[in-house]
Structures are given as structure tokens and as C-alpha cells.
Amino acid sequence: MEKSWYVVHxxxxxENKVKxxxxxxxxxxxxxxxxxxxxxxxxxETEIKDGKKKVVKKKVFPGYVLTEMIxxxxxxxxxxxxxxxxxxxxxxxxxxxxxxxxxxxxxxILKRMGMADAIVQIDFEVDENVRVTDGPFANFEGxxxxxxxxxxxxxxxxxxxGRDTPVExxxxxxxxx
Numbered sequence: 001m002e003k004s005w006y007v008v009h010x011x012x013x014x015e016n017k018v019k020x021x022x023x024x025x026x027x028x029x030x031x032x033x034x035x036x037x038x039x040x041x042x043x044x045e046t047e048i049k050d051g052k053k054k055v056v057k058k059k060v061f062p063g064y065v066l067t068e069m070i071x072x073x074x075x076x077x078x079x080x081x082x083x084x085x086x087x088x089x090x091x092x093x094x095x096x097x098x099x100x101x102x103x104x105x106x107x108x109i110l111k112r113m114g115m116a117d118a119i120v121q122i123d124f125e126v127d128e129n130v131r132v133t134d135g136p137f138a139n140f141e142g143x144x145x146x147x148x149x150x151x152x153x154x155x156x157x158x159x160x161x162g163r164d165t166p167v168e169x170x171x172x173x174x175x176x177x
Contacts, residue, residue: 004100007089012063014084034075037068131177
């Protein structure tokens with residue numbers, strides 16, 4: 001099973017409560033391995049009120065929350081029975097599993113929110129020891145020399161033939177060793 005994004009329908013105006021409730025339920029019910037992210041698609045708009053500029057967040061899809069998850073009976077039940085959730089979009093009701101969003105649809109929404117870079121989350125630091133998991137340097141171990149968040153790349157010093165050699169890798173090609 002792979003993780004996908006699903007659209008969850010909520011009572012209008014309850015998006016933030018549903019997000020908070022769902023994140024709490026994921027934690028208390030131990031579903032971190034099946035339900036990963038809950039986002040409320042929002043745009044930032046500048047309003048002028050009383051002669052002052054103010055940046056406000058406007059919901060792109062009022063009444064909807066996006067959830068990144070692996071669809072199983074358990075994860076479906078946890079989301080479906082979260083207070084404020086009325087159901088999933090893309091299911092015909094009666095207990096049928098919903099259809100996930102297409103990757104292109106998710107990319108458009110995340111880019112619109114400025115979250116395209118958030119697709120791969122990292123918790124690495126410079127000078128941290130890591131193991132390469134993919135590519136021609138798979139199974140090599142090294143030390144992070146540089147992190148480039150914009151390009152989603154790291155420069156890792158890998159020991160080859162008795163010398164430290166800098167190798168540029170994607171975030172998803174390394175793991176903590």
C-alpha cells in the first residue's frame with residue numbers, strides 16, 4: 001500500500017477543528033504510520049482595513065481538508081469518525097473506500113500554497129552521519145557537509161578509496177545511520 005492524498009469533507013467553518021482533532025486522534029490511536037499530514041488549502045491575501053495592510057489566509061476549498069494517508073480499514077475509520085468530518089470525497093457512501101487525488105492535482109495545490117518544497121520533509125543537520133539508500137552510492141556512509149533546501153539536495157562526504165569525496169544527493173536518497 002502506498003500513501004496518497006484524500007479529500008475529507010467537513011462541516012463548513014470546522015476545518016481547523018477537524019485538522020486539530022484528526023492530528024490528536026492519529027497520535028492517541030497510534031496511526032502515525034498510516035496517516036501522515038493533514039492540511040487546509042489556504043491562499044494568503046492582502047486586505048486593507050482601516051488604511052492598514054494585513055495579510056490574511058483564505059481557505060481555497062471551504063469545508064474540505066486534505067489528508068495524506070495509506071488507506072486501510074483502520075485509517076479510514078479514524079478519519080471518518082473524527083468529529084466534524086462528514087465523509088470523504090470520491091466515495092459513493094455505504095462504506096466504500098474513496099478515490100485518492102491524482103499526484104498532479106496535489107502538486108498544483110501544494111505549489112499554490114508554497115508547500116511544494118514540503119513534499120520531502122527532512123530532519124537532517126550538517127555534520128550528521130547518514131547512510132545512502134539509493135543510487136550508485138547505495139550503502140555508503142558519510143557525513144552531511146551541506147544542505148540545500150531549495151533544491152532538496154545534500155552534499156555528503158563519502159569515504160571512497162581512503163578519501164572523503166563530496167557527493168550530491170536528493171533528500172530521499174539518505175537516512176540517518
